Amino acid sequence: MIKYLNIITLYILIIYISCASESFPGGKRVYTSNCESCHMEDGSGLPPMYPSLHNSTYLNSNLKELPCIILNGKQSQLIKNIIMPAHDFNDVELTNLINYMNVKWGTNQNILLKDVQKNMKNCK
Ligand code: HEC
Structure with missing residues (x-):
């Protein structure tokens, strides 16, 4: 009986660790379905x-501009016919997405919902 309990405890622990190790799972979902096709799964x-997007200048020094870049899209600076499309995310999705990218590839600083909302007001 004790043996089975140990195995069950081990399974629960493994499941817990594999879930807890992914920060901002909501942001990952948004990234996977909207960004991965161009910026790749690993960024x-x-x-x-x-x-x-690895240590991208935008992630590290343009945190404030990120919401507008993501919402409005962006014309490629190098190739004329390539553009990043605009996206229609709500502020929570956007905050989760930015935090997911930051933890994975940026400076690891968390951005708050209220800051994203403030920065969204600057989008043209
Ligand atoms: C159709 C392809 C495509 C998709 C989909 C796409 N992007 Fe982009 N992304 C681009 C292009 C092209 C640029 C502009 C590059 C440049 O400035 O030369 C860009 C630029 C960026 C930049 C600025 C970084 C830099 O160095 O210029 C960020 C940040 C970014 N994308 C994030 C995202 C996120 C987040 C998503 C998903 C919500 C996304 N992109 C979806 C193609 C795409």
């Missing part, structure tokens, strides 16, 4: 067409 992109 490495497909340069020069689609920029890598």
Whole structure:
């Protein structure tokens, strides 16, 4: 009996660890269905067409601009016919997405919902 309990405890622990190790699972879902096709699952992109998001200048120093870039999309600076499409996310989805990318590839600083809402007001 004790033996079975140990095995069950071990399973629960493994499941807990595998779930807890992924930060911002909501953001990951948004990323997977909207961004991965160009910027790749690991964020490495497909340069020069689609920029890598690893330690991207945008992630590290343009945190404030991120909401608008994601919502409005962006014209490629290098290739004329390539654009990143606009996205229609609500503020919670956007906050989760930005935090997911930050934890994975940026400076690991968390951004708050109220800051994202404030920065969304600057979008043209
Ligand atoms: C159709 C392909 C495509 C999709 C889908 C896409 N992007 Fe982009 N992304 C681009 C292109 C092209 C650029 C502009 C590159 C440049 O400035 O030269 C870009 C730029 C960016 C930048 C600025 C980084 C930099 O170095 O210029 C960020 C941040 C970004 N994308 C995040 C996202 C996120 C988050 C999503 C999902 C919500 C997403 N992208 C979806 C193609 C895409």
